[in-house]
Amino acid sequence: MTEMEARLIERARNLQAEFLKSYFPAQELGQLRDDSLEARAAAMESRIAYLEQRLWEIETRRLINRPAA
Numbered sequence: 001m002t003e004m005e006a007r008l009i010e011r012a013r014n015l016q017a018e019f020l021k022s023y024f025p026a027q028e029l030g031q032l033r034d035d036s037l038e039a040r041a042a043a044m045e046s047r048i049a050y051l052e053q054r055l056w057e058i059e060t061r062r063l064i065n066r067p068a069a
Helices: 003-064
Strands: none
Touching: none
């Protein structure tokens, strides 16, 4: 292997290391944002399910206790 090839290989490794050092922190932040969004979406789905159940109960009571016309 020539000296030039060795320098090119070393430079390529350094570039790869620099890329990975800058990429992984950004990826971790993205993962944290995704996790946060998923948690909020799950909470919203839970609230909506509760409201749907509550509305169903109210509508059922109204139909059962409907005043005579």
